[in-house]
Amino acid sequence: MSLTITSWNINSVRLRIELVAKFVKAVRPDILCLQETKCPDDKFPLKRFKRLGYEHVALNGQKGYHGVVVLSRLPFEATNIRTFCDNLDSRHVSVMLGARAGLARPLTLHNFYVPAGGDIPDPASNPKFAHKLAFLDEMRDCAELHPGDADHHVLVGDLNVAPHEHDVWSHRQLLDVVSHTPLECEKLLAVRDRGGWIDVARARVPLSEKLYTWWSYRAADWQAADRGRRLDHIWVSPALAGRVGGFHVARRARGWERPSDHVPVTTVLEL
């Protein structure tokens, strides 16, 4: 069977519910992972998603800030929420799919929203950047994020780091800009390498090619300027590396009316 998984920082799920509907009607992902839902769980538009075919929902929302959710056409065996840095912010939710979803081998999926880190790239003077770095260190050391050789694990989300030279519009001009500083790039790659994860986007798109998933709201014309960054990621465990059937960045979604500043990233797994 093939399993389509999308990750999208939606920047308010209630405000953009019709954009989500438009996307899922076109792409029909089996599993949709959203970040920055900015929605308490008791206000989440469950009925609308049910009508769209997503009956199985793992929620981790909070009022006003952050918030993640996994929406699925297939049932879960289990769901889990982790906290990082002794902080109750809603930045992680994971699900496990198995026999009930028709999978021969269980699949674990983590959905993350890594702290953005504020403006000043100095952990000594900027607590938000210190928090981001500590969050990445804790991810690196988290045993649940170290899949075994045979495990089918997926990690997606807005990781708020563009780790490679061509993950940003200008490597030189962004070296001191939070999201592309060498320190946080090293830390994100350490999370990836400690877990043995494969970066699906860069397995499919050469490192020499520009690739972005986010464009600032502050540009007068985002498309003309094209000053993007690749902040949204899909990683798979080594056992899934040979089962990636497709990968796509829905750049067109940035041009929709009242868009999120992030666009959906999608992969297809052949299981």
Next chain:
DNA sequence: ATGGTCGGCAACCGA
């Protein structure tokens, strides 16, 4: 070199 825009929620904080 600087400021440029969003969303939540009701004055700014976070991005």
